[in-house]
Amino acid sequence: MTDETETEPETDTVPPVPEEESLFEAPPMGEQERMVEAVLFASAEPVTVAELTARMPHGSDPSEALVHLRKRYEGRGVRVVKVGDAYAIRTAPDLGYLMHKETVEARKLSRAAIETLAIIAYHQPVTRAEIEEIRGVSVSRGTVDQLIEMEWIRFGRRRMSPGRPVTFVVTQGFLDHFGLESARDLPGLKELRSAGLLESRPQAETPDAEEDDDMGDAGQSELFEE
Amino acid sequence: MTDETETEPETDTVPPVPEEESLFEAPPMGEQERMVEAVLFASAEPVTVAELTARMPHGSDPSEALVHLRKRYEGRGVRVVKVGDAYAIRTAPDLGYLMHKETVEARKLSRAAIETLAIIAYHQPVTRAEIEEIRGVSVSRGTVDQLIEMEWIRFGRRRMSPGRPVTFVVTQGFLDHFGLESARDLPGLKELRSAGLLESRPQAETPDAEEDDDMGDAGQSELFEE
């Protein structure tokens, strides 16, 4: 991270844009904030910090600019949201009623598809066999197919167990759609975890056994380590 | 340049927000400004005042809200511009240089390129002759060049066989683009089929003849065993 001179990022009065900026000096933070603002506004998809860095002048620190920008848009009609490791501008949810013109008719998901999606989100990475074990019924191809096509799930890393089955994980598109910063922010995830319901078998009496030694350990649980 | 404090947009002119607003009373101007902001942001086309009036709650004054909003965006990375008799949010002209990403025209890869890429991904390292054998047609030079130029494939190690042919492998860029951790995570035929990504067809005797011994080497073919 460069140590740019703190040019009071939120100064409402934007400093005059330097005609000729030095090749090696990062633009003032106020300028960087404008740049991030412009890039995020121009894109419908979330933009990663890496991409911002690549597009902004050398030495820029988009992460810091983002902190300022998020603050600036608090309480406004649009806001800066984090989606995985990317950022996007989205309208404030309380104004959704003004947007009927933009509303896209959501594809109706079957109950099976919704449950499968939830299982993948809460248990990811998860194999097909595990999904079936949880639902107690086999997963139809159409269901997985549909979720992949909607770009809400994708194939994850193979499980290092016999047969090396593929796993499914949720995508950035999923997080974006449901307004989640990360899969960690799924509603009720912590409760499920402490109730032992993300494991593959009932837990011993201890409500929060530290080690989960069985294969279930690959699940969302790992998100909480670190 | 605006000089309101950023987080409390409506302080200057706007009366305090009433807890319970009367059915026939317009929302406070700060709220109206938020609404205009959200609508302009989400609309695919510039929006006229008449349309804003129609969408916003009864008694709203979008013209005035627009005045506030335009002022708010002065000097920012984006600004409110008038287009004919409609309004839109646009990138500040001095930041246009950041936008080239959006001018990129995305085209679908040709079928030949996709197939070639798929074969490289599943069988890497693979020689041109092997690609041709699998596809059953010769691989045009343009296809390989295109994939190399896109930085999705690169030359791998030479094969220790007569003629020492070069091989192709996929790049990190490829893995990033497709959201894969490694080429080994590509799903196998059986998995494609069970995910419904492969049309099932009435198979004769062998329900899933997974043998692909044509390449016989240490390639990715093992993914298809099970």
Add this chain to the structure above:
Amino acid sequence: MSEDEFQADVLSVSERMAAEALVVDVEGYEGPLDLLLTLSRTQKVDLRQISVLALAEQYLLFVEKARHLRIELAADYLVMAAWLAFLKSRLLLPPDPSEDGPSGEELAAHLAFQLERLQAMRDVAAKLMARDQKGRDFFARGQVEVVERRRRITYTATLLDLMQGYARIRTRDEFRPFVMDRDAVMTMEAALDRMRGLIGFAGDWTDIMSYLPEGWVTDPARRRSATAANFAASLELVKAGSIEMRQGETFAPIQIRRKPND
């Protein structure tokens, strides 16, 4: 709800009607676990306190009723019934010391866990779908900006394209056994091409079989195909007026010659 033997006869009328409704609705269940979960709600207790024994009884009763009403249950419902009957015996009989494997209590605990987990996933699925959703409650930029028209073309493909492309090739391979073996087939076009070149030399009546190309005479399959192709080609040439054709009697050799007056 007690752990005691659960008698079908003590079911109240409303309970019985509910059970029948379940049976009639069997199509509406997503498998035995779903049905068990629905049945467990009649116990009106927290899933953690559920009586698995009573639940097993209810399930077996359900299957019995379905049989009585001559409703065909899918195999997995019957498998579950068998397993629950086993579980029931494990729970009721004193443990057999020679038997290893999980005890009845452990099996019951696992079933209760499965039900609780399924219910939990349903609850969070509902919570998930109740969240603000993009395109419904909040929106992305409607007008993606194109400021500078720099025409740079990129090519894109999705993983789905890639996988389907690969699948297309691989399944074509699987298909190969069903494709006709082209090695032993001579097309009429090929025969025609060949005969057009040869016929010029044949001013006299010649057996059609002498026109078979080398390598197509000995192998029966190839010979059959080549004969048919040559015969069809000859008919074409007759039609075109370039040759004549004759056969002395049934099964006699077929002969052809160039039409004398060109």
